[in-house]
Amino acid sequence: MATRQLVTSGAAVLVSAVIVTTGMLMNSPAVQARGDGDDQESRIERGFDIAPVPLNLAGKNRALVGLGSYLVNAVADCNGCHSSDPSTEFAPAGNPYFGQPTTINPSTYLGGGRDFGPFPGPGPFPHIISRNLTPDKSGLPEGGHTFSEFVQIMRSGVDMDHLHPTCTGAANGNCLPPPFDGALLQVMPWPIHHNMTDHDLRAIYEYLSAIPCIEGPPAPSVLHNDCQ
Numbered sequence: 564m565a566t567r568q569l570v571t572s573g574a575a576v577l578v579s580a581v582i583v584t585t586g587m588l589m590n591s592p593a594v595q596a597r598g599d600g601d602d603q604e605s606r607i608e609r610g611f612d613i614a615p616v617p618l619n620l621a622g623k624n625r626a627l628v629g630l631g632s633y634l635v636n637a638v639a640d641c642n643g644c645h646s647s648d649p650s651t652e653f654a655p656a657g658n659p660y661f662g663q664p665t666t667i668n669p670s671t672y673l674g675g676g677r678d679f680g681p682f683p684g685p686g687p688f689p690h691i692i693s694r695n696l697t698p699d700k701s702g703l704p705e706g707g708h709t710f711s712e713f714v715q716i717m718r719s720g721v722d723m724d725h726l727h728p729t730c731t732g733a734a735n736g737n738c739l740p741p742p743f744d745g746a747l748l749q750v751m752p753w754p755i756h757h758n759m760t761d762h763d764l765r766a767i768y769e770y771l772s773a774i775p776c777i778e779g780p781p782a783p784s785v786l787h788n789d790c791q
């Protein structure tokens with residue numbers, strides 16, 4: 564009897580020791596910094612680990628920048644469309660599709676220019692080309708858009724640059740044929756992104772303000788950014 568009691572309480576001590584140790588481990592900065600948990604802090608740290616460019620954190624909210632990097636670089640693949648083309652999206656010897664270890668090319672990172680071809684098909688229709696999302700000299704992302712403009716774009720798909728109006732007559736190479744609405748961004752997955760929370764959109768915006776400016780082609784190209 565005495566032995567059994569001893570064994571039972573021994574087991575209880577062991578169980579509580581495990582619980583206490585696990586709790587301590589989960590709260591320890593070492594485990595959080597590894598970024599492999601399922602909480603916001605892990606996403607933030609992972610975001611910093613995977614950002615392919617140096618980040619300017621001056622005046623920024625660090626947690627938002629980290630989370631934004633996680634969303635842009637691990638979830639929404641913004642650079643998969645907003646880099647210039649498949650052959651320069653990755654650095655030399657860093658193209659995973661060539662069987663090489665992945666290295667994103669910082670010189671095209673989120674600078675736009677990927678040509679999705681004539682839309683909605685062959686014909687005298689405009690090419691849909693991804694835009695430059697990097698901040699200009701104002702420090703605001705995607706060429707100086709404010710946060711409220713950014714939210715409007717991501718929620719409604721409005722094309723504030725009016726690059727391809729809806730055709731009112733014959734196709735002329737610049738307009739989109741109805742029922743496509745030329746006032747809206749095409750190809751860009753805003754009908755999916757518009758489901759994000761305000762906090763996630765804020766984080767993406769904060770991250771896009773922290774990445775380096777890419778100048779792009781000369782003005783008046785819509786892809787041009789004044790970096791200084």
Ligand code: HEC
Pocket residue numbers: 634635639640641642643644645679691692693694695696705706713716717722723724726747748749750751752756767
């Ligand atoms: C499937 C490809 C694709 C992905 C993924 C994608 N985009 Fe786009 N995006 C585009 C294209 C193409 C355009 C321009 C569409 C047009 O001209 O009609 C665009 C336009 C935009 C614009 C409008 C820019 C401006 O100056 O008005 C913003 C903002 C934007 N994208 C942000 C993002 C962000 C942020 C992500 C990731 C969360 C993202 N995009 C992911 C293809 C994509």
